[in-house]
Amino acid sequence: MLTLSVDELETRLRPIFLAALAGDGAAYRSFLDAISLRLRGYLRQMLARAGRTEPSETEDVLQETLLALHLSRHTYDRSSPVTAWAHAIARYKLVDHLRRSGRHAGNLPLDDEAFQLAAAPEDVASEARLDLERALETLPERTRGLIDRVKLQGTSVAEAASAAGMTETAAKVAIHRGLQAMAKFLTRRGARPP
C-alpha cells in the first residue's frame, strides 16, 4: 500500500467514515482497517522516540486508541477532518500511556510530523502485550462464546447470535458490554505499569 499524505488519506477516509456514521457496517470496517494501519505507524514512531521499541507496546496503545475511537464516535464533528479527530485521540492515549508507564509526557516531542510520515508498509500487526481477553473474564460464559464467534471474520452478528442462542439485539448489547469492559480494564490499569 502506498503511503498517502494526510490530505489524501482524509479525502479517501472522509466519505467512508460518513457512510459508517450513517450506519454502514462494511464502511466502518474499512475505515478501521485503514486508520489502524496509519495509527500503528504513528504510534510506533512516537514510542520509538520515547525509547520504546517493543512492537507489542505499539499494539497495546493502538488497541486502546481504537477502543476509544469506537466508544467516542459521537464526538466527531462533521465539519472537521476525520484524520485530525483520530490523531487527537491517539495522541491523548499515547500521552496517557507514557505517563502511566512512568515517563513524563513532556519529554516527548508530540508534533504532528510522525503522523504525516506514518504508515510505512512494513508496519504489520503484532501481538499485544496486554491481553484484552482478560477484561472479558467477568462477562458471562455465553457472552464470551458469542464474542469469540463474532471475532471470526465473515461471521455476521445474526449468525453468531443464533449459534449462541441469543436474539440479535441481545447479542449486540453483549458485544457492546464487552467493548466497554475492555475500555474500563485499560483505564483502570491506573499507575501500575503493565
Add this chain to the structure above:
Amino acid sequence: MQTDDLISMMTADHRKVDTGWLRRVTWLAALAALGITILLVLATLGTRPDFAGAWMTLPVIAKALLGASLALVALAVFQRSLRPGLKPGRWLWLALAPLALAGLWALVTLAQAPAESWSTLIFGRYWRACLIAVPLYAIAPFLFLILLARRGAPVDARLTGMAAGVASAGLAIMGYSLHCPDDTAPFLATWYPIALATVTALATTVAPRLLRW
C-alpha cells in the same frame, strides 16, 4: 487479543451514530442547570425585596446579560472541547468582551461621580455576599457539565474545565441577579469578575482529575 479481532468486535457493535447529541445535550443541561440555580436562589436567598419594580431596570438586566453572555460563549467552547481534533480554546477569549464592556461602563460611572462616593459605588452593601453566593450557586451547573463532559472525549481537560467554570459562573450570575441588591456599574464590574475568576480557577484545577478517560 489480535487487533483484527478487536476491529471485528467493533464492527459487530457498530450502529448509526448521532453526532449532534453532544451539542443538544449541552444546551439542555445548561437550561436545566439554570432552572435549578434559579430555584436554589429562590429557596435560599429569595428575590430582592423590590424585585417587582426592579427587574426591568438596567442594572438587573445588565447583570443577567453579563451572566448569559459568559455562559453562551463558554458553553459553545465547552461543547467543542469534548470533540477531539478541534481547538476551540481561543474562542474563550470572547468571554472577555462582556467583562470589558462592564468595566468601561464602571469607569464612565466613576468618572462622572465625586471621588468621595467611589468607595460606596464599588463596595455597595453586599459585596461579600456576591463573592460567596456566586461560587456556591455555580456548583450545581459545574457538576452537570462535568457529568456531561465524561460522555465526551475531552483531550484538553484543563480547557474543558475552564469553559465549564466560566459557563457555571455565568449561569450562577444569572440566578443571583434575581437577588443581588447592589445596582451600581462599578459593583458589577468588580465583584462579579472576581467571583467568576474564583470559579474558573477552581474548575480548571479540579477538572483534569475528574475527566480522565
